[in-house]
Amino acid sequence: MCGIVGAIRAHHNVVDFLTDGLKRLEYRGYDSSGIAVRTANGIERVRRVGRVALMAEAAVAEGVHGHLGIGHTRWATHGGVTEPNAHPHxxxxxxxQIAVVHNGIIENFEAERTRLQGLGYTFESQTDTEVIAHSIHHEYRHNGHNLFTAVQAACARFHGAYAIGVIANDQPNLMVAARMGCPLLVALSDDETFIASDVSAVIAFTRRVVFLQDGDIAELTSNGIAKLVDRSGAEAERSVKVSELSLASLELGPYSHFMQKEIHEQPKAVSDTAEVFMLGGFEPENFGSKARAVFNDCHSIKILACGTSYYAALTAKYWLEAIARIPTDVEIASEYRYRSVIADPKQLVITISQSGETLDTMEALKYAQSLGHRHSLAICNVMESALPRESELVxxxxxxxxVGVASTKAFTTQLVALFGLAVTLGKLxxxxxxxxxxxxxxxxxQLAGSIQHALNLEPQIAAWAQQFAHKANALFLGRGIHYPIALEGALKLKEITYIHAEAYPAGELKHGPLALVDENMPVVVIAPKDGLLDKVKANMQEVAARGGELFVFTDLDSDFNASxxxxxxxxxxxxxxxxPIVHTIPVQLLSYHTALVRGTDVDKPRNLAKSVTVE
Known part of the structure; x- marks a missing residue:
């Protein structure tokens, strides 16, 4: 849930890259940052609580300079938000002396801490990462200062998920990187080699990237990958990819926030995602060469996802059962992996993730496969990420x-992909x-045009936000296929405004939530002109009768009147x-503009991270 960068730059100061890369990873969420650079005076660290800019200013003020270094943005798991807990360790x-940066969680860190204390090591932080540093250092001392062998030996002791970058003071042209369960890539340029948890950190320097796989350990020099082994210890090769990520997509342009930019990019994003079906038809081959055989072999579907992707899955359940007539279950990935499951080899397991690296979803897929589920499909936004690699289809x-932590265009494009899947299966x-x-x-x-129409309502929605901004609670209501959109609307409001919000199927009001309704409880209703409109109107009357204030998103051709x-x-x-896709837009805009009025950090809400790579 944090970011890693590192570099060996033969002819340039590494600090420039480290600070730039960390700034580009800020969207992932963090509460402190730091760098460690091998300088003429040894390994020098600069760490600060708060924004990367504070740490970067300190690095410049202290004159840190070197050609080898690592950096990190931390999202606290073990230990509070303090400078001693900040990475690198x-x-x-x-x-x-060696220095380490780490994403993930070492589950057996307490036992390792006790072991290392018995070996004479003193701990200065509350983190599990310091266990990694001391463990590698111990192996380094006893393996002839061979950093690669030391990392390999230490990693064999760790249980959990990790991506790590390691440097040693007496190795000025060497870095070791290792991955297990958390994303990590190596990027290559002339006389320069980089590591990062996300390609966005390196795109300003090179587009040539190698995605490490689980269990990989790589020895790096300024000339590239000197050695790479897989989880079995055997030498391996990983192909070099040329990233298509646009540097412009990582810039704000005319917008005030990335969330605003990404909300307004949705007409193009959904059109681009729909293009595969518009040009190629609703054919199984859009999902992979084996898809036709796989789809014909499956008689039901299980979808595993977390957060916003889970709400996309709930929406998809309506489509899959109504259009394709295929039984569909939806489960929160973090819950699925810890219960006794009845496996069905004829069930297609679908995972949904923006990053493709969501740890709970990844582990849920592995659990399903271990139980005998043979068929899997990943719906993902990031090429070469973990979920697609582990899935049969993608x-x-x-x-x-x-970039914005609160997902917007990733959600609507997931919906488009899932709708395409439902029609494809229905046709088949x-x-x-x-x-x-x-x-x-x-x-x-016609979808992109309708989304643009919804975006044109922004001034009216911004006026509503003035009333929402001073509320402590809010209620979102929807029925049928629009209930998941109510859930998504409540989540967005919670994420970036810190207003407590809940969503319910409108028919459930009388079963408890109605007790909360009074003049201080704004109630947002998603009320399209569909077969449930009259039912929703009756539920609205229940709110109005208790003095609740209603904010209704309806359709142009409905007969609602303001009063x-x-x-x-x-x-x-x-x-x-x-x-549902169109009605997602106004609830996104309502949250965005309410956050503006409240003055919260729209793109980097407190306590949250973009890529959730810890449990």
């Missing part, structure tokens, strides 16, 4: 880089004929089966 003195969404199973296929194609074609205590904003005409 070091072990040893003088020539034998469909990449085309959201582009998403004989439930969608040629005329219906054409109708679904036309609805996808005392009832505010109405009309999105485009009802988009039918794709209506």
């Amino acid at each position: 070091v072990s040893g003195q003088a020539e034998q 469909l990449y969404t085309r959201a582009g880089a998403e 199973r004989g439930h969608v004929d040629a005329a219906q296929t054409q109708a679904y194609t036309e609805e996808l074609r 005392e205590g009832v505010h109405v904003i009309r999105t485009p005409r009802h988009m039918g089966i794709l209506s």
Whole structure:
């Protein structure tokens, strides 16, 4: 849930890259940062609580200079937000000193701490990472100062997930990187080699990247990868990829925040994602060469996801069962992996993740496979990430880089991909004929325009935000396929405004939540013109009768009218089966503008991280 960078730069000061790279990884979420650089005076560290800019200013003020270094943004897990707990962590003195940065969690760190204390090591932090530093240092002393062998021996003792970068004071042109369960890549340039947890950190310096796989340990010099072994210890090769990530996509441009930028990028993002179905039709081969055989072999679906992706999965359940007539279960990945499960080899397991590195989802997939689930499909936004590599089939969404912690365009493109899957399975199973296929194609074609129409409502929604900003609580209501959108709306409000918000199926009001409704409880209602509209209207009357204030998102062609205590904003005409995607836009904008009024950090909300690579 934090960021790693590192570099060996033969002819340039590494500090410039480390600070730039860490700034580009700020979106992942963090509470402190630091760098360790091998200088003429040994390994020098600069660490600060707070923003990377504070640490970067200190590094310049202290005149830190060197060609080898590592850096880190930390999101606290073990130990509080303090400078002693910030990375990098070091072990040893003088020539034998080593420094480590680490993402993930070492589950057996307490036993390792006790072992290392028995060997004479003193701990200065509360973190599990310091165990890594001391363990590698111990092995380094007893393996002839062979850093690669020391890291390999230490990693064999660790249980859990990690991505680590290691340097040693007496090795001026050497770095070792290791990965297990957390993302880590090596990037290559002339006379320079980099490591990072995300390609965005290196894109300004090179586009040539190598994605390490679980269990990989790599020895790096300024000339590239000198040695790489896999989890069995055997020498391995990993292909070099040329990243297509645009540097412009990582810049704000005319927008005030990345979240605002990414909300407004949704017409293009959904069009790009829908293009595979618009050009290639709703064919199984869009999901991989084996997809037709896999889909024909499956009689049900299980979707595993977390957070916003889980709400996309809940929406997809409606589509998959209504269009494809295929039984579908949806589970929170972190819960699924810890319960006794009845496996079904004929069930397709779908995982959804923006980053493709979400640890809970990754481990849930491994658990499903260990139980005998043979077929898997990953829906993901990041090429070459862990979930696609571990899955039989994959469909990449085309959201582009998403920097804001609160997911926006990743969510709507996931919905487009899942809708395409539902139609594809429906067609394959004989439930969608040629005329219906054409109708679904036309609805996808019109989707971007409807989203743009919804974006044009921003001034009206911003006016609502003035009223929301001073509330302590909010309630979101939806019915049927729009209930997951209510859940997503409540999550967005919680994430970036820190207003407590809950979502319920509107029909559940009378079963408890109605007790919370009074004049201080704004109630957001997603009320499209569909078959449940009259039911939603009745639920709204229940709110109005208790003095609640209603904020209603409805369709252009509905017959809602604003009145005392009832505010109405009309999105485009009802988009039918794709209506949930359109109605996502106004709840995103409501959260964004409410956060602006409250003055919160929109792109980097407190306590949260973009890429959740710890349990």
